[in-house]
Amino acid sequence: MTGSDAITLTGVGKRYTQTEQRDDVLLRRLARLGRNRDRTERWALRDVDLRVAQGETIGVIGRNGSGKTTLLRLLSGVSGPTTGRVRVVGSIAPLIGIGVGFNNELTGRENVFTNGRLLGMSAAKVRRDYDSIVAFSEIEGFLDTPVKFYSSGMFLRLAFAVAIHTEPDVLVLDEILAVGDLAFQLKCMDRMREIQAAGTTIVIVTHNLHTLDRTAPRAVLLSRGQVVYDGPTEQAIGRMHEVMQQESRDRSDLALQEGGGATFLGGAEVRLDLVDDAGVRQRTFATGEPLVVRVEATFDEEVRDPLLGIMVAPVGLGSPAYSTFTVPGAYSAVHGPGRPLEAEVRLDNRLLAGGYTVTVALHDADGEVMVGTTPAESFYVSSFDVHASGLVDLKAAISIGGREVEAPSGSRLGGTPPT
Amino acid sequence: MTSGAATPILDLSGERTPVRVLLRDLWRHRDLVRMLAEQDYRSRYRSASLGLLWSIVLPLLQGLVIAVVFSRLIGGGQTGTYVPYVITGVTTFGFLSQSLTAAATSIVDSGAIAGRLYFPRLVLPTIAPSANLPSLVVSLLLAEVVVLVTGGGVHPQLLLAPVAVALAWALVVSAGALLTMLHVYSRDVRYLVQAGLLILFYATPIIYFLDAPAGVRSLPAGLVPFVLANPATGVVQLVRLALTGSAAHVGTAVAITCGWVAALTVVVLAVYARKERVACDRL
Structure with a gap:
């Protein structure tokens, strides 16, 4: 299977039909039957072509309403495309909203089994990985307690532990997995790298552009339901800010006109x-x-x-x-x-x-x-007087062996003033 | 990584799902039905100290009250046959009504999961009817005890009990599957189901006889066809046949119920083929 595409989207479009809220009332609906209904149609995605190779990690970025969530729903099979074709080879685990499907009345143990199955693990695999999931969650003592008595931290840890054990061929992530205290976050990051190294195809939809840069070398920028950039993440992020400014300008133009x-x-x-x-x-x-x-x-x-x-x-x-x-x-x-x-x-x-x-x-x-x-x-x-490079002067005070070491002032490491 | 030929492939073009794929996915997720039903069952009774007992005692109590009140109205001295008659009816209808009410709103009720994770949507309306099966079985056992206590005998028709339970399950699952999809598009369905069940209760031979013993008032002959057309009648009569050894018009009633289930199944498959992948767009 190596070398082939894990995800292929060809000419994918998704149209949502929004009926007016009042149409949910049956009587009104019957009364309007046969007449033109107040329907607004909105293309959340249009003509999207995308190929993701097996084992590749890509980011999907774009501002709210650009079609990110819709793309994610199509990739995980929750929704079907109005036009075009979505093809995903291999098992898919969508980690969209951590802790979704947890039942508060049930114990941690019971939830591990149901949730694992909902996330696409076989019952046998959950049994096999159970100890590892529990160890990862670090809440060994509370597994027979109903989840409703968990602190939010415990809840998230357990939910993450299950999610991170799914080992699918294609992992679809809504936001980068990072929650809890720093140690736990680092653990999640390590686990992500392991998953990446194991050859899993990963699609990350995120707002956290800084983390994305390190995780995914390639990113797709969506704007108004279309792919406007597909390439190296750094450039994609650059383009995103251009697009956002353009859209803001368009919006204020629109405001002026209307x-x-x-x-x-x-x-x-x-x-x-x-x-x-x-x-x-x-x-x-x-x-x-x-x-x-x-x-x-x-x-x-x-x-x-x-x-x-x-x-x-x-x-x-x-x-x-x-x-x-x-x-x-x-x-x-x-x-x-x-x-x-x-x-x-x-x-x-x-x-x-x-x-x-x-x-x-x-x-x-x-x-x-x-x-x-x-x-x-x-x-x-x-910053002639600052011996530092980067974006922000964090004013380091360095001491080595208990002795303060002063950085020589006046010398620069980076940045050129304009002439 | 997945090895060998069993690599699953998600291939979607257009919003329709072929019936073949629908059934295949459902089959692959059959353990999910059991799992979610178990979860539903356990979480429902966990916080109540009497647990499962409530779901058995309530219909039994309801049956007894109705039996005592109505035996005086319908005809004196018939309490002996009337009590088991009403209890079998109330227990069965209770299962149908509770399961259908929950199944009919199942997609919207589990919107948080259904909107984020894919599994066949048909799984959802099967959960409540499946979770209610244990209490139905125990209630029917108790009803059989009542039958024996009030002078009934053990008879071979008892072997039909599993068939009756299966028919009850199939009816609420097929009806629930259709209703829950309609419910996504119109929230009135919840109330229409409640209203419908209220009417169905009286359109089902629960408190009156289809074919009364001598000296007891029974349903006017003109109304019998309407009651037989009601799919719940076949289920109730089959349960009665199994538990008490006899039930009026049971063959016709069961055949009509089977017809309902078959027709509903065809409609459900057609509707889900069109709507399964887009229903959750509206949640």
Whole structure:
């Protein structure tokens, strides 16, 4: 079987038909019979082609609603494709939602058996692996106790222990298996590597891009149900951030076009300035020097209690270095035409040398609808005085043999200032 | 890794599942039915100190109360035959009603599992009827004790008891399988089932006789065909035949029930072939 594809998707599309909630009421449904019903159709996936070789580990990334979950459901056979073909060779274990299928009334022991079987293990295999599962869970003393008396930590450990013993040909993971204390997490990671080394094909759907980078060399980026990138993980993550920005812009364009209610949709023009402590506009900031982002937004429509978010990302490296937003309810005001918003975000710049972008966005009070965003503004950080390389200055204090060792200042390990 | 020829292959094109694949998957998961039924059974009675006893005592009590009350209404002096008659009916119908109620909502009720893990959806409506089998068997044993105590004898028809239990199971599984799929699309089904069972109780010969002994009021002849068309009648009459040695119209009633089960099975397979892989999209 080596060398062949474990997973083949050809022209796969999945359409969900959403009927209005009221259609679930039989009388209404009967009354509407034969007439056009209020149905909205949504393609969660469209024309997806994907081949995964036996033993390969790939990541599937994309923002919420991009079709990740649907892909996962198709791969695990929970749902069928509307168009195209899904083919998976070998046994599949979908680890989607840990502890799914656990029955609270039953003991840990009983749950191990049922859950193992639900996850695709044969009854004989569960019996064979039972001791190993128990040992992995580290809760030997509680197996005859009903699960409802478990602490959440114990519950997760046992659920993980079962999940991790499935040994399928194809493992479909929703988020990387990491839970519990650090020691247990490391154990899970070790076990993942063992599974990988054993030649298991692994598909990981995840938000945790940093861990993905180390686990899967290849990633598929989904956007609006389509594969927009398939290749090395690092590039895929880079593309994901581009796509996210594009989609945010499209969304705010849409908001502008559609107009609508006060807080629900509205357009804002957001501008930002980068200034130093003295209020002077700058493009280059030294590590340790405060960076102030001045934001000014004007509104076409009335917007209530907007949330302000800011993201700083290193140029060329996908994931943001930092992002935050104001807490809903922390700030209360109504903005609109003639009532602009002025804000100042003061950042303790601990970034190390390199190019960065900063983006500011305004959302409505629920954080759902983006009202306006700035194009990414770039700036540079120089760190001549810092003897370190990387993204962030963690200010190491090193002592060897009880004696503090000072790093020579002024010399650099990385980063070039702009000329 | 999986070795040899037995490598399972998931091959889906379109949302339909061929009936052959449906049955093959169900066969492969037959131990899952037993396992989940056992789990259902154990978890249900674990927190009650009397456990399984409740499920036996309740229909027995219900049967006794009905028997005592109605024996006075239907005709005096018949308590001797009437008590075992009602108890066999109530016990059997209790099984049908409880199993169907649970089976009819089984897919939605286990949405958390069904939406995340694949196993044949047909497994779900078989769980509750299977989990209720032990209490049905014990209740029927007790009912047979009542028959013996009230003057009935041991007879060869008793050998039909397993067949009667199997028929009861097949009826609720096939009806439950269809209803639970409908329930995914319309939540009214839960209440329609409750309403339907209420009517079915009186459309089944439980408290009245199809063919009463002399001096006792029985069902008006004009209503007999309606009662016979009710699939529950065949099950109840077959149980009576097995436990008491005789039951009116039992051949016709059982044949009609078998017809219902066959028709339901065909419909269920057709519906599941179309909907099995997409039903859980709606959960």
